Amino acid sequence: MNLADKEILELNELCHVLVEGTLSDAQTSRLAHWLATSEEARQFYVRAMGLSASLFSYASEMQTEESDTTAPAAKIVDVGWWARWAKLGALAAAASLALVLWLEWPKQPTLPVPAPTDELVAQLTGAKACQWVDNGSSVQPGGRLHKGQKLELAKGFAEITFDSGAQIVLEGPASLDVKSAWAATLNRGTLKASIPPEAMGFSISNPTVEVVDLGTEFTMFADAIGSATEVLVLKGEVEAQPNAGADQQPIVLRERESRRFATSGVSIVHDSEEKFAQLAQSVLLDHFIPPTDYMHWSFNEADGDIFKADASGTPFAAADLKLENVLSSALAGAHSAGRWGHALQFDGHLFAKAAFPDISGNTPHTVVFWVKVPKDANLSNAYAMVAWSMNSKNFGSHPIHIGWNRNPNEGTVGVLRTDYGGGFALGSTPLRDGRWHHVSVILIPGEDAKSFVEVKQYVDGRFEGEGNPSPPGSEIFSKLSGATSGTVWLGCRLGINSVRQERFRGEMDELFIADRALEPWEIVQLMKDNQLPQSELAAAKKQN
Amino acid sequence: MKQEPQDETESRKRLMTLMTRHQRQIFGYIYTLVPNRYDAEDLLQETSLVICEKFDEFEEGTDFVAWACQIAYWRIRYSRQKFARSKVVFNQEILDAVARTASTMTSELDSRHEALGNCLQKLHPRDRELVLTRYEPGSGVEEAARRSGRTLQTAYKALARLRKLLLDCVSNQLAGRGAT
Numbered sequence: 001m002n003l004a005d006k007e008i009l010e011l012n013e014l015c016h017v018l019v020e021g022t023l024s025d026a027q028t029s030r031l032a033h034w035l036a037t038s039e040e041a042r043q044f045y046v047r048a049m050g051l052s053a054s055l056f057s058y059a060s061e062m063q064t065e066e067s068d069t070t071a072p073a074a075k076i077v078d079v080g081w082w083a084r085w086a087k088l089g090a091l092a093a094a095a096s097l098a099l100v101l102w103l104e105w106p107k108q109p110t111l112p113v114p115a116p117t118d119e120l121v122a123q124l125t126g127a128k129a130c131q132w133v134d135n136g137s138s139v140q141p142g143g144r145l146h147k148g149q150k151l152e153l154a155k156g157f158a159e160i161t162f163d164s165g166a167q168i169v170l171e172g173p174a175s176l177d178v179k180s181a182w183a184a185t186l187n188r189g190t191l192k193a194s195i196p197p198e199a200m201g202f203s204i205s206n207p208t209v210e211v212v213d214l215g216t217e218f219t220m221f222a223d224a225i226g227s228a229t230e231v232l233v234l235k236g237e238v239e240a241q242p243n244a245g246a247d248q249q250p251i252v253l254r255e256r257e258s259r260r261f262a263t264s265g266v267s268i269v270h271d272s273e274e275k276f277a278q279l280a281q282s283v284l285l286d287h288f289i290p291p292t293d294y295m296h297w298s299f300n301e302a303d304g305d306i307f308k309a310d311a312s313g314t315p316f317a318a319a320d321l322k323l324e325n326v327l328s329s330a331l332a333g334a335h336s337a338g339r340w341g342h343a344l345q346f347d348g349h350l351f352a353k354a355a356f357p358d359i360s361g362n363t364p365h366t367v368v369f370w371v372k373v374p375k376d377a378n379l380s381n382a383y384a385m386v387a388w389s390m391n392s393k394n395f396g397s398h399p400i401h402i403g404w405n406r407n408p409n410e411g412t413v414g415v416l417r418t419d420y421g422g423g424f425a426l427g428s429t430p431l432r433d434g435r436w437h438h439v440s441v442i443l444i445p446g447e448d449a450k451s452f453v454e455v456k457q458y459v460d461g462r463f464e465g466e467g468n469p470s471p472p473g474s475e476i477f478s479k480l481s482g483a484t485s486g487t488v489w490l491g492c493r494l495g496i497n498s499v500r501q502e503r504f505r506g507e508m509d510e511l512f513i514a515d516r517a518l519e520p521w522e523i524v525q526l527m528k529d530n531q532l533p534q535s536e537l538a539a540a541k542k543q544n
Numbered sequence: 545m546k547q548e549p550q551d552e553t554e555s556r557k558r559l560m561t562l563m564t565r566h567q568r569q570i571f572g573y574i575y576t577l578v579p580n581r582y583d584a585e586d587l588l589q590e591t592s593l594v595i596c597e598k599f600d601e602f603e604e605g606t607d608f609v610a611w612a613c614q615i616a617y618w619r620i621r622y623s624r625q626k627f628a629r630s631k632v633v634f635n636q637e638i639l640d641a642v643a644r645t646a647s648t649m650t651s652e653l654d655s656r657h658e659a660l661g662n663c664l665q666k667l668h669p670r671d672r673e674l675v676l677t678r679y680e681p682g683s684g685v686e687e688a689a690r691r692s693g694r695t696l697q698t699a700y701k702a703l704a705r706l707r708k709l710l711l712d713c714v715s716n717q718l719a720g721r722g723a724t
């Protein structure tokens with residue numbers, strides 16, 4: 001017999017008071033009754049308590065990371081239950097040895113790494129009759145936007161796509177602050193926000209309200225002096241937290257619902273029907289979507305140790321992929337069932353390479369593929385899924401490696417990691433789970449050696465992790481790489497002049513390398529359809 | 545029989561690997577039976593000592609978590625006998641019933657732990673901070689309320705709501721995976 005909603009609510013409340021240590025005698029009796037008489041109740045209880053146990057672990061890891069950041073020299077973690085292991089100091093040698101390692105615990109799945117303050121977090125992706133207030137606030141079509149950048153639109157429409165995938169159409173006159181890939185402030189004016197599921201949690205705030213998206217499309221009108229804001233939900237739902245007035249309880253607004261948030265309090269929107277009708281009229285924007293050239297290895301058909309490449313647009317001078325370090329008797333085993341058709345299976349020994357001169361040029365690229373990493377993959381199997389070298393002083397002789405993190409001092413072991421000259425990016429989704437994950441890495445090299453290099457990672461369509469500077473002590477060599485450049489390498493780690501011993505273990509499918517930074521929604525589309533949207537289709541899709 | 549030094553080193557390495565990998569799961573099992581963080585940590589510590597002592601009895605290739613949880617279970621029973629109700633909320637009958645259920649759910653709980661990482665990311669940063677502050681070592685609802693500028697009562701209610709939200713999010717994620 002399944003638990004009824006009412007029973008679940010009661011059990012949930014009982015587990016809550018138990019965790020908080022405020023269980024009354026009556027509640028203790030009630031919980032005991034449930035646990036003694038119902039297997040479903042016991043399962044619910046185990047899940048609820050397991051959630052709290054996991055939260056202890058995540059919170060402890062977060063605190064550990066902060067501790068590492070502020071005091072990098074202090075290697076011994078002295079927080080939480082880890083510290084209690086110190087009591088084991090009097091144990092026999094075996095236990096003492098164990099203690100040292102337990103204190104340096106590999107980090108469990110954790111939250112995204114905080115981004116640097118000068119990062120680029122969004123892009124102007126569309127416009128119509130767009131006029132900026134002055135030259136200082138103007139943005140070029142397709143221009144990238146900094147964290148903290150203020151946009152002052154005098155008239156017309158401007159579409160901003162955040163790296164999280166959230167999209168805003170700003171209608172002038174309006175003023176908007178870009179706070180991060182996940183947040184913006186509407187100072188005044190009107191905006192319409194479209195938030196795909198991958199960007200759930202994106203928020204827009206101002207002095208009167210903070211709107212947190214729960215997967216939706218909504219509009220905000222903020223008056224010129226920041227004293228009132230109207231929120232109208234077109235699809236899905238949002239959580240609106242009043243920032244002013246006596247009652248600041250969050251309000252969930254659903255489709256076709258609206259509210260006015262003012263310093264005096266929350267009220268209804270009197271002309272909401274009229275406004276909803278206006279919003280139903282779509283605005284045709286000019287989009288700045290350049291054509292995409294890309295190479296694609298599907299791994300569906302093998303000719304011995306060769307996998308065919310196919311190209312779109314102006315073909316790259318890329319060649320078919322050739323397997324290396326594999327016996328002919330093992331070729332069949334390298335070709336397994338994939339996420340789409342067949343996949344290439346890396347056994348920890350073989351690797352593959354394809355001539356690809358453009359990959360080493362100082363231009364943006366997006367590398368996209370499906371990957372499945374076995375649960376028991378060793379640390380020596382972390383490098384690399386994809387690797388290449390750049391002929392750029394920005395990267396020096398450091399090759400670019402896309403693999404998974406094996407350094408617990410720098411982040412969670414097993415999450416997506418991209419290393420490049422001068423820094424690395426870390427994701428947050430553990431990849432070592434024996435399941436297929438969709439991986440995209442955008443690399444935008446700076447124009448010269450002093451320019452900021454952008455690296456953005458997406459896992460399963462969700463933005464997670466951008467490049468951070470290398471820790472002090474790392475060195476960027478001035479010598480340019482030669483032997484490994486002009487080639488894309490799969491399944492191996494690159495040294496300065498040759499392939500190193502480390503090999504990736506796992507499966508890879510549907511590798512795309514595009515000649516520009518794909519937009520977040522294009523990455524999602526590629527994940528869903530296994531093909532890149534064509535420019536004209538893309539423009540049509542964005543008119544919706 | 546006493547182990548040779550070489551064997552002993554290998555055995556230690558093996559023990560360290562297993563404990564490194566599975567400590568969280570063992571703690572989760574103990575916390576489910578003894579739902580007080582500090583009591584559960586004490587019991588984890590005591591359990592770990594027994595695991596160190598008895599590791600030569602562990603059969604390679606068998607389920608380490610199940611073996612360690614058995615040791616934890618007996619430590620919890622011992623704790624109950626020694627300290628009456630201290631450290632253990634439930635009577636023996638309920639303890640046994642919950643222990644049986646928990647022992648059949650270790651794999652599911654692992655998946656739930658992973659899914660929780662994703663669900664935490666989906667929370668609004670303000671809510672995520674509230675939850676993680678509550679669960680930080682040495683912290684609690686009071687500290688979470690103080691840092692977030694909420695009243696104790698509001699923080700308490702928000703935590704109840706967020707736990708339910710996370711519980712549902714995790715279940716939905718696992719249901720979604722099962723469907724594909």
